[in-house]
């Protein structure tokens with residue numbers, strides 16, 4: 001269903017990606033693809049290369065060699081701005097928000113709507129606040145948090161939610177979350193998992209990295225496992241396998257999940 | 260919203276502390292010496308206050324973007340010297356001399372801005388270097404002597420910049436209107452416009468801002484140009500008003516201006532700035548200087564008070580900041 005369709009290329013395809021940090025080879029020829037509206041879980045032990053892989057996709061580090069395609073078109077991603085331009089948005093633990101600015105202003109940073117003639121440069125704060133309130137409700141943190149609240153006054157989970165809301169609103173095609181549930185409370189974690197489900201429903205794809213395999217099992221369509229800079233399994237379906245089986249693949253005790 | 264939340268919002272604002280301090284200072288000096296509130300004294304105090312204030316307004320914008328400019332005092336001294344040299348020696352009309360001097364000042368800002376953003380050298384070092392270079396040029400050009408300034412009182416440009424008139428017992432200079440107008444404009448830009456949003460984002464989290472397509476470097480370069488231009492304008496205004504162009508004037512203004520800005524609640528590290536706070540900070544420091552002299556404290560002790568005010572205000576701002584963050588969690 002994902003690989004067979006000829007007239008419908010994958011949203012993202014990476015071919016033979018190699019990334020060297022000096023003498024350390026963090027990625028040794030990775031092939032990976034993500035389909036449209038697909039939620040992919042990326043698992044692997046510490047040092048497997050997960051973060052490096054998504055840094056490559058998000059423009060944070062350059063690749064040593066390999067090719068990246070977006071909807072079948074080869075692209076070069078040299079900066080975060082390039083990645084965002086190709087519809088790839090990464091949400092880091094310490095998310096890319098300006099703590100001094102309000103939620104609404106962060107949502108619209110760099111894409112500010114004007115009110116009145118453009119030469120006055122006046123922000124349409126009414127519209128920004130209305131859209132922000134709406135988004136906050138969608139991602140489930142509306143409770144008494146006005147959109148004019150500065151990001152600095154929000155909890156870690158709320159900040160993640162704002163970043164995710166921003167990616168969803170501006171129609172990023174692929175939203176990448178690298179360990180978004182670390183350091184979050186139980187309720188906040190459930191919130192983040194809900195946003196990921198919501199992302200699919202609103203037509204986005206997602207790469208979700210987490211240590212907690214149970215969290216991954218709850219939301220993803222497909223699991224990819226990395227070990228020592230390589231993809232060792234890329235078609236594990238949560239419905240057809242167990243957490244224990246996936247753990248054995250991650251640690252290298254099994255090469256594959258038994259079919 | 261009810262009255263109580265309005266009141267507590269007002270108190271939580273970073274401008275509230277400076278406002279109270281300003282009122283306090285005026286009441287104390289007004290009580291100690293009745294002359295303090297005389298029209299003559301108020302006019303005299305305001306005259307120079309607005310000249311320094313112009314620099315402080317631009318510095319507020321620059322500091323909100325996370326940079327600052329130590330060369331403003333030198334530019335304040337250099338620009339009128341350059342203008343009068345061209346008028347005196349090259350026989351240029353005043354308008355042309357003014358335009359060329361302003362363009363030169365903008366060039367200084369552009370240069371500092373490019374140095375800071377392209378070579379990634381901290382603005383402390385770049386503008387410290389600029390402070391020395393610009394002051395040095397002013398001294399070399401003039402051999403260290405003040406420039407002759409013909410009496411420009413009736414020139415239309417002088418009238419536009421520093422023309423004065425009497426209102427009751429007050430003597431009011433046009434520069435007061437420039438200060439008020441520019442303060443209103445900058446407050447609007449900083450709080451209501453896209454440019455203001457970019458300035459705050461550039462200072463708050465430049466990497467995040469860049470990732471969203473904010474032109475961080477270009478924003479900062481423009482603010483360096485603005486800061487230099489305002490210092491130049493203030494220098495020219497001051498020089499026409501006093502009929503003097505001294506290559507040494509303006510030394511030390513950079514620190515006084517930065518003190519005014521931080522007292523008003525703008526953060527040295529960027530991300531948050533307040534034009535209202537700066538206007539209060541400017542008034543506090545100038546009123547203090549004037550009042551201390553009037554009540555007979557030796558002028559030499561002035562710095563003790565200023566230093567104490569800066570430290571006290573910083574403690575206040577940081578405790579407000581902490582409370583704000585804790586309440587949010």
Ligand SMILES: Nc1ncnc2c1ncn2[C@@H]1O[C@H](COP(=O)(O)OP(=O)(O)O)[C@@H](O)[C@H]1O
Pocket residue numbers: 021024025026044045046047048049050051052053
């Ligand atoms: N900036 C870096 N410089 C050198 N080596 C690095 C750097 N970042 C990661 N590595 C190395 O690359 C490998 C993969 O790391 P990483 O992608 O962070 O793994 P993961 O996110 O799966 O834990 C590790 O061996 C790590 O030490």
Ligand SMILES: [Mg+2]
Pocket residue numbers: 050051052
């Ligand atoms: Mg990692």
